[in-house]
Amino acid sequence: TQLLEQSPQFLSIQEGENLTVYCNSSSVFSSLQWYRQEPGEGPVLLVTVVTGGEVKKLKRLTFQFGDARKDSSLHITAAQPGDTGLYLCALLRGGFKTIFGAGTRLFVKA
Amino acid sequence: SAVISQKPSRDICQRGTSLTIQCQVDSQVTMMFWYRQQPGQSLTLIATANQGSEATYESGFVIDKFPISRPNLTFSTLTVSNMSPEDSSIYLCSARQVGESTDTQYFGPGTRLTVL
Numbered sequence: 001t002q003l004l005e006q007s008p009q010f011l012s013i014q015e016g017e018n019l020t021v022y023c024n025s026s027s028v029f030s031s032l033q034w035y036r037q038e039p040g041e042g043p044v045l046l047v048t049v050v051t052g053g054e055v056k057k058l059k060r061l062t063f064q065f066g067d068a069r070k071d072s073s074l075h076i077t078a079a080q081p082g083d084t085g086l087y088l089c090a091l092l093r094g095g096f097k098t099i100f101g102a103g104t105r106l107f108v109k110a
Numbered sequence: 111s112a113v114i115s116q117k118p119s120r121d122i123c124q125r126g127t128s129l130t131i132q133c134q135v136d137s138q139v140t141m142m143f144w145y146r147q148q149p150g151q152s153l154t155l156i157a158t159a160n161q162g163s164e165a166t167y168e169s170g171f172v173i174d175k176f177p178i179s180r181p182n183l184t185f186s187t188l189t190v191s192n193m194s195p196e197d198s199s200i201y202l203c204s205a206r207q208v209g210e211s212t213d214t215q216y217f218g219p220g221t222r223l224t225v226l
Contacts (some may be wrong), residue, residue: 039220040219040220041217041220042114042202042204042216042218042219043153043215043217044217044218045214045215063205086152088152088153096141096158097143097155098143098155098204098215099155100152100153100154100188101152102151102152103151103152104149
C-alpha cells in the first residue's frame with residue numbers, strides 16, 4: 001500500500017488549460033514536498049509545505065497543504081508544454097529519507 | 111547547491127553479470143541515497159549510503175544484491191549483482207545537504223540499465 005496516493009496517474013491536456021493534481025494519505029505529516037521530474041533527469045524540488053492550510057505560489061503553480069496535514073494539491077494555471085513531466089509528492093521519513101508518491105504524469109500539448 | 115553526476119548514463123548487460131554505478135557529488139554532502147525507478151513509475155528508495163560503514167537498506171533490498179560503498183563525503187557506488195531482466199530500471203543517486211538554514215535533496219540524472 002502506497003503511503004502517498006496521487007491522482008490522477010496520467011493527465012493529457014491542451015496548452016492554456018488549468019489542472020489540479022492531488023496527493024493524499026491517511027497519515028498526518030509534518031511537511032510535504034512536491035518535485036518535478038523531466039525525462040532523462042532526476043527529480044527537482046519545487047516546494048516544501050509545512051503548515052496546515054498553507055498556500056505557496058511558484059509562478060503559475062499553486063501548492064496547498066490540507067488543514068489536517070494529510071493531503072496536498074498542486075494547481076497549474078494556463079499550462080504550457082514546458083510543464084510536461086512527472087509530478088511527485090514526497091514526505092520525509094525519519095527526518096531524512098525522502099519517500100515518493102506514485103506520481104502524476106502530465107503531458108501538455110501545444 | 112550540489113551537482114550530481116553518474117557513470118555510466120546507461121548500459122545494456124547480460125543476465126548473471128554485475129554492474130557498478132558511480133555517483134560523484136561536486137561538494138561535500140551530509141547524506142547520500144540510492145533509488146530505483148522502474149519504467150513509468152515513481153522512485154523507490156533502495157538504501158542510505160553511510161560513509162565508512164555498511165549501507166542501511168530498505169525493506170525488500172539486501173546487501174548481497176545491491177552492495178553499496180561510500181568511501182568519502184562526495185562519492186558512492188551501487189552494484190547491481192547477478193542481474194536479471196527484472197533489474198532493468200533507472201538507478202538514481204541522491205544527496206542531501208543540511209545546513210544552518212537549508213535542507214535540500216538533489217538527484218543525479220540516473221543510470222538506465224537494461225538487462226537482457
